[in-house]
C-alpha cells in the first residue's frame with residue numbers, strides 16, 4: 001500500500017520521501033557547508049545546554065565554546081560531523097555586554113569551569129533558561145505551565161572559592177610531576193596550582209606536594225639512587241627520575257574542606273602502593289609549612305582506605321547541625337548555597353512536625369536530619385556504605401532517634417520500605433542520572449501527598465517529572481539555585497503534589 005496523506009480537497013498524494021513501493025527515499029545528503037581546519041566569521045544566536053555559543057552557517061549548526069549570544073566571532077572548525085560542527089574561538093570581533101574577563105589563569109585549557117567569561121547576572125539567566133527548556137522539551141510540559149512554575153535562580157552567596165571538595169588528576173611522566181584538572185576534551189592534566197573556585201588554603205596542598213616531590217627526588221638523585229631495577233606500581237620498570245617521586249602510583253588527590261578551613265586529604269592510589277613513613281612525615285611537615293590544617297591523610301586504592309595520619313572523617317556544620325563526612329561520601333560542594341537548597345526543599349515540603357518522611361538518595365543524612373527537626377519520623381535510603389555509617393553517626397551526634405537509615409540500592413529498598421509504612425512526604429535527591437523508573441513507580445504506589453525532587457541535572461529531572469505527572473503528581477514550584485557558579489550546571493528543587 002502506498003504511503004499517503006489526505007489533503008483537504010480529498011485528493012491523495014504521497015508524503016515527501018515516500019515511494020510507490022512503500023519504502024522511504026533517503027533525504028538527499030545535504031552538503032556540509034564548513035570544512036575542517038577552515039576559519040569562519042559567525043554570529044552567535046543562542047547558547048547550548050553547556051553554555052557554549054551556537055551559530056548557524058547556511059543553516060548548519062556550529063558550537064563555539066566560550067562565545068556569547070549576539071557576538072560576532074572568528075572561529076576555526078576543529079570537528080565536523082554530518083549535522084553539526086564544533087569550532088575553536090579565535091577572536092571576538094564584536095563582544096556582548098555580558099562578556100567579562102575570566103579570573104583563572106588556566107581558564108582556556110582547563111575543563112573545570114565553562115562560564116567564567118560570562119557576567120554573574122547572565123549566568124543566572126542562562127541557568128533559568130536551561131531549566132525552562134528542559135521542562136518544555138524533555139518533560140513535554142506546556143510552555144505556559146513551565147513559565148508559571150520556574151522561579152528566578154537563587155544566586156550563590158559566594159561565586160568564587162566556594163567549592164568544599166576538589167579532585168585533582170596526578171601524573172608523574174618523563175621525570176615530571178603534574179597535578180591539576182583535566183584539560184577540556186582530553187585526559188591530560190593542566191599542571192597548575194591555580195583555581196578560582198577552590199579556597200586558597202586548599203591550593204596550598206598542591207604546592208606542598210610539589211615541594212615533597214622535588215625534595216625526595218633531589219635527595220635520591222644526590223645519593224645516586226640506582227633506578228635501573230625499579231619496578232613500581234602504576235609505573236612499570238624504567239630509569240625515569242619519576243621513579244623517585246613519592247607520588248608515583250597516585251592517580252588522583254581528593255580534598256575536602258570545611259567552614260573552619262580544615263582539610264581531609266585522600267590519595268587515590270594503584271593497588272599495592274605503599275608510602276614510606278619518611279615520605280608521609282615530609283608531606284606532613286610541608287603541609288604544616290604551608291599552614292594547611294589537616295584533619296587526616298588517607299590512601300585509598302579503591303578497595304580499602306588506609307589512614308596515613310589523623311582521622312578518616314571531618315566535621316562540617318550546616319544549618320545548626322553537625323555532620324561527620326568521610327572522604328568517599330557525598331556532600332553538596334557549595335555549603336553556603338546547600339543551606340539555602342535544604343531550606344527551600346523543606347519549605348516546599350510543608351512539614352508540620354507529624355509527617356512520615358522518606359529521604360531517598362540521602363548521602364550522609366543532611367536533608368534527612370533537617371527534615372527530622374520538622375517531622376514525626378524520617379527514613380533515609382543510601383547506597384554508599386561509608387555515607388550510611390556517617391549518617392548513623394550524625395543521627396547519634398544530633399540525638400535524633402526518630403530518624404533512621406537504610407543501606408542499599410533505592411530500587412530494592414523503596415519497595416521493601418513500602419511494605420511497612422506509607423510516607424506523607426518523599427524527598428528525592430538522585431545523582432545526575434536521575435531516578436530509576438522502578439524507584440518512581442514504587443514511590444507513586446506508596447502514594448505520598450507530596451514529592452519534593454532535588455536535582456543537579458535538568459534533563460533527567462524533566463524526564464522524571466514527566467513520569468510522575470503521568471502517575472498523577474502535578475508540579476507547583478520549580479526553584480533553581482546557582483550551586484556551581486562559573487559552570488553551566490544548575491541545581492533545582494521541584495515540589496509536586498498528588499492530584500486526587
Ligand SMILES: C[S@@+](CC[C@H](N)C(=O)[O-])C[C@H]1O[C@@H](n2cnc3c(N)ncnc32)[C@H](O)[C@@H]1O
Nearest residue numbers: 330332361362363382383384409410429430431
Ligand atoms: C546528589 S547526592 C544527594 C545526597 C544528599 N541528599 C545530600 O544533599 O547531601 C545523591 C546520593 O545518592 C546516592 N545514590 C546513588 N545511587 C543510589 C541508589 N541507586 N540508591 C541509593 N542511593 C544512591 C549517592 O551515593 C549520593 O549519596
